[in-house]
Amino acid sequence: MTARPITLADVAREAGTSASTASRALSGHGYVAPDVRKRLLAVADRMGYVPNLSARTLKQRTSRVVGVVVSDLGNQFYAALAAGIEMTLREANYQMLLLGDNSDATQELTGVRTFLSMHAPGVIMTPASTSGADLLVSRGVPVVEVDRRLATSSCDAVVIDNEQGARAAVTHLVEHGHTRIGLLMAKTTWTTDAGRLQGYRAAHAAAGLRIDRRLVVKIGTHAPDVVRRIEALLDAKPTAIFAANNQLAEQAWHVLRKRRLTIPRDISLVAFDDVPWMEMVQPAITAVAQPTYEMGRRAALLLLRRLEDPTCGRTVEVLEPKLIVRGSTGGKR
Numbered sequence: 054m055t056a057r058p059i060t061l062a063d064v065a066r067e068a069g070t071s072a073s074t075a076s077r078a079l080s081g082h083g084y085v086a087p088d089v090r091k092r093l094l095a096v097a098d099r100m101g102y103v104p105n106l107s108a109r110t111l112k113q114r115t116s117r118v119v120g121v122v123v124s125d126l127g128n129q130f131y132a133a134l135a136a137g138i139e140m141t142l143r144e145a146n147y148q149m150l151l152l153g154d155n156s157d158a159t160q161e162l163t164g165v166r167t168f169l170s171m172h173a174p175g176v177i178m179t180p181a182s183t184s185g186a187d188l189l190v191s192r193g194v195p196v197v198e199v200d201r202r203l204a205t206s207s208c209d210a211v212v213i214d215n216e217q218g219a220r221a222a223v224t225h226l227v228e229h230g231h232t233r234i235g236l237l238m239a240k241t242t243w244t245t246d247a248g249r250l251q252g253y254r255a256a257h258a259a260a261g262l263r264i265d266r267r268l269v270v271k272i273g274t275h276a277p278d279v280v281r282r283i284e285a286l287l288d289a290k291p292t293a294i295f296a297a298n299n300q301l302a303e304q305a306w307h308v309l310r311k312r313r314l315t316i317p318r319d320i321s322l323v324a325f326d327d328v329p330w331m332e333m334v335q336p337a338i339t340a341v342a343q344p345t346y347e348m349g350r351r352a353a354l355l356l357l358r359r360l361e362d363p364t365c366g367r368t369v370e371v372l373e374p375k376l377i378v379r380g381s382t383g384g385k386r
Contacts (some may be wrong), residue, residue, distance in 0.1 A: 059102045068096040081146055118148045119356065120168030120176040122161060122185070126153035129328040130299060130345055131179065134199065137349025138177055145357050147174075156241075156274045158182035165189055175356045180204060195359040199352040201244045202369070209355040211348050211370045215245050215325075218341040218374035219252025219297065220259075222323045225339070225376060226293045227260045229384045231321065233268060235291035237283065237301040240271035249297040249325055265289065272301065283308045293321035293382070299328045302338065317383035327377055336380025343374050 065075035070089060077083035078093040079102070085093070096102075119142055123131040131153075139149045150173070154161040158181050165185040168176050175195040180186055186196045186204035198210040226234050236253050239246050250269075257264050267289040270282050283305055286294070296302035302324030306316075314320050316336055324331060324340040331338035351370055358365060 059100045061102070064093065064097045064100060064102050067100065068093045116172050116174065117146065118150050118171065118173060119353075120152070120164070120171075120173040120178075121149050122152045122154055122164045122168075122176070122178045124154060124156045124179050124181060126151075128300065130326050130343070133345040134179070134349040134352075137346040137351075138199075138353045139349075141350045141353035141357075145353075147357075154181050156181050158184055161185040162188070169194065174360055177352050177356055195356060195363070197352045197356045197359070199348055203243065207367050209352075209359060209368050211351045211355065211372065212244065213343050213348070213374050214371050215248025215374075216252040216255065218325060218343075218376070219249040219295070220256045221252075221374075221376045222295055222325065222339075222341050223253050223256035224259070225378065225382060226295065226321060226323060227256060227262070229293075229321065229382060231293040232262055233265065233289075233291045233293070235268045235270065235286045235289070235294040236297065237270050237272065237286065237294060237305055238297035239301070240273045240276075246297065253295060253297075279304050280308055284312075287312065287314075287320075291320065293323070295323050295325070297325045299324055299326040299331075299340075302326075302340075303330065306334065306338070316381050321382040323382055325374075332379070339379045339382045340377050341374045342377050344372050348372060 061075050062072050065072045068075065070093060074085055074089065075093050078085040078090040079097055121135060121138055123135060125131055135151055142149050152164040154164055161181045162185055165188055169192060173194065176189050177197045177199055178185060179200045180198055180203040183203050183205050186198060186208055187206045189196050190206035190208065196204065196208045198204060198208050200212060202210045202212060223234060238249060254264065268286065268291055270286045272279055272282050294305055296305050305322060309316060309320060316322055322338060324338050327340035327342035331340050355368055
């Protein structure tokens with residue numbers, strides 16, 4: 054016979070307290086004398102008590118589990134972002150449910166509906182479309198967009214100055230004498246990619262350089278022909294490449310090695326988004342570093358503020374990236 058689960062009443066009876074006292078002690082809400090709280094926690098641990106979060110959610114019509122949805126769970130950028138969110142929420146006695154949508158609007162909506170069904174008090178998301186955030190806001194669930202802004206509804210947000218970061222990267226290449234600078238970027242309508250393209254153009258305009266359209270390559274998310282597109286870019290004879298995200302930078306690095314091109318003697322390479330592997334290769338990769346963990350932390354703080362005061366004004370925080378110069382950039386041959 055399967056043993057029944059240990060209940061709150063069982064813990065209270067074993068510890069010699071009322072159920073309400075046990076509830077306050079184990080939930081962390083409300084006053085309980087320190088010695089009584091310590092005794093209840095010890096008893097709960099010894100008995101293997103697990104709180105029924107579903108029942109609590111139904112009773113209170115909300116939970117302390119914040120929904121977080123990101124584009125790619127395998128991307129180190131989103132891992133660092135989620136780490137900043139999780140640490141900040143945990144310090145405020147909230148938990149995080151993390152989902153990935155693979156940059157797909159349909160999967161994003163599925164995740165959003167999951168958060169609605171569990172009565173999540175709020176959601177932090179790297180939006181793939183306008184639909185998810187707009188649905189949440191229409192149901193009264195506060196949303197914080199992070200990394201990019203897409204919602205048509207009023208949402209708090211934390212983003213990076215993508216245009217400034219891209220402009221700094223391309224200007225760095227121009228200052229090394231490069232006039233044929235390839236751009237690898239994602240083919241999206243996201244503000245991140247739009248800003249990085251604008252920065253690429255602005256750096257060329259400031260230097261009085263015309264842009265060869267063959268050097269601008271937009272690649273769809275999960276496109277099967279990434280390698281072929283990068284090889285076609287190389288056939289257009291750039292002397293440098295600016296990869297507008299860390300995954301395209303990694304793909305470009307592999308293609309350059311396959312072609313036996315030496316970095317930076319044969320071609321320079323700059324990436325947007327500094328991730329650990331870029332310091333591990335030789336030469337190390339020049340990159341635009343984003344304060345990714347801090348982005349996550351700020352997003353969580355904005356959500357916590359919104360939960361505390363739903364009437365506070367909308368806030369959009371713009372953080373500054375920084376160009377980290379390493380060995381992958383040099384003068385053109």
